[in-house]
Amino acid sequence: MLSAWPDDRRAHRVGGPVSPQAQGPAPYTLILGCHRPGPAVRRDHRAGTGSCPRSSSRRGSPRSRGRSWVTDLAGQPLAARTWSLAIDDGPEVVLTSVTRAARELIREAGRTEAELIGVGVGLPGPVEHSTGRPTNPPIMPGWDGYDVPSRLARHFPVPVLVDNDVNVMALGEHAVAFGAEEHLIFVKVATGIGSGIISGGRLHRGAQGAAGDLGHIQAPHGAGIACRCGNTGCLEAVASGSALAKALRKLGIAAESSQDVVALVRAGNLEATRLLRQAGRDIGDVLAMCVSLLNPSVIVVGGSLADAGETLLAGVREAVYRRSLPLATEHLRIVASQAREGAGVMGSALMVIQQVLSPQGLDILLADIRG
Numbered sequence: 465m466l467s468a469w470p471d472d473r474r475a476h477r478v479g480g481p482v483s484p485q486a487q488g489p490a491p492y493t494l495i496l497g498c499h500r501p502g503p504a505v506r507r508d509h510r511a512g513t514g515s516c517p518r519s520s521s522r523r524g525s526p527r528s529r530g531r532s533w534v535t536d537l538a539g540q541p542l543a544a545r546t547w548s549l550a551i552d553d554g555p556e557v558v559l560t561s562v563t564r565a566a567r568e569l570i571r572e573a574g575r576t577e578a579e580l581i582g583v584g585v586g587l588p589g590p591v592e593h594s595t596g597r598p599t600n601p602p603i604m605p606g607w608d609g610y611d612v613p614s615r616l617a618r619h620f621p622v623p624v625l626v627d628n629d630v631n632v633m634a635l636g637e638h639a640v641a642f643g644a645e646e647h648l649i650f651v652k653v654a655t656g657i658g659s660g661i662i663s664g665g666r667l668h669r670g671a672q673g674a675a676g677d678l679g680h681i682q683a684p685h686g687a688g689i690a691c692r693c694g695n696t697g698c699l700e701a702v703a704s705g706s707a708l709a710k711a712l713r714k715l716g717i718a719a720e721s722s723q724d725v726v727a728l729v730r731a732g733n734l735e736a737t738r739l740l741r742q743a744g745r746d747i748g749d750v751l752a753m754c755v756s757l758l759n760p761s762v763i764v765v766g767g768s769l770a771d772a773g774e775t776l777l778a779g780v781r782e783a784v785y786r787r788s789l790p791l792a793t794e795h796l797r798i799v800a801s802q803a804r805e806g807a808g809v810m811g812s813a814l815m816v817i818q819q820v821l822s823p824q825g826l827d828i829l830l831a832d833i834r835g
């Protein structure tokens with residue numbers, strides 16, 4: 465369990481200090497996110513080393529980044545906090561630390577819990593949106609079927625909305641940069657691979673919230689390669705940041721993470737550049753099927769591997785335009801994320817605000833006021 469926060473990870477207020485007395489009461493949302501685990505981090509508790517010496521998680525488990533924000537009703541961050549956690553510690557441990565961090569953030573932002581109107585949560589796995597319960601998440605042991613909204617509502621008695629992290633990024637990207645587009649696919653390429661689908665201007669979640677799980681579609685060149693979901697040949701197993709880092713290590717080149725791959729590409733490493741371009745083609749091969757099924761007008765590529773610049777995008781474009789029918793690609797744009805790191809928080813805030821301001825949400829709010 466996280467019981468202390470290093471000084472350099474204290475919350476920071478976005479836009480400078482604000483006096484709560486001068487500002488007066490104002491509704492806000494609380495956004496909680498958990499980024500996908502990177503490579504395993506060796507931690508030695510006895511020696512007091514590692515990024516999170518007080519965590520109870522087992523030694524060597526993958527590290528994730530917990531993030532929380534306070535936003536206004538336009539989805540603009542007012543304060544933020546980032547810390548290290550292990551998602552495989554399970555929901556009780558993780559949500560206890562998340563709750564503590566959120567309370568400290570609210571206090572440091574100069575807000576009261578009475579002004580909070582809703583909580584939005586993005587998790588790195590499939591989520592049944594109607595219940596907020598993760599559904600067989602491959603990298604979140606212990607979370608399957610866990611009632612995340614009820615757990616958080618014990619501490620924050622407001623609507624709690626939970627979704628897959630890439631779905632909320634798609635919502636945010638659409639709102640920030642592509643509001644005029646009715647049909648958009650947002651692809652996140654980082655430690656894992658996932659996508660969020662905007663269809664008819666709305667997020668398409670599918671029957672159980674599993675729509676867009678791009679990373680576990682069979683890749684044309686993935687035969688026999690084991691994936692962490694238990695299958696073989698998944699796109700994520702051949703084209704994600706962790707897959708590329710593994711391929712580089714086999715060539716004798718030191719790389720542990722997506723960020724290492726990006727750094728090598730930026731430094732002009734030919735093997736890293738070749739592998740990233742091929743990853744783009746592999747992703748494009750799978751996206752070409754999505755283009756035939758969904759006919760999007762724009763595909764947005766985000767995530768840490770997209771930070772390498774045009775190399776990944778060039779591979780994606782090459783495969784999509786080669787494999788798709790001309791009518792489907794006549795006006796199709798394939799572009800880099802515009803919202804970047806802000807996509808997730810904006811999308812989560814929108815998810816909460818749309819629910820709270822819906823006719824059903826307003827009925828509940830008015831009943832509370834009258835009650």
Ligand SMILES: [Zn+2]
Binds near residue numbers: 691692698
């Ligand atoms: Zn898989």
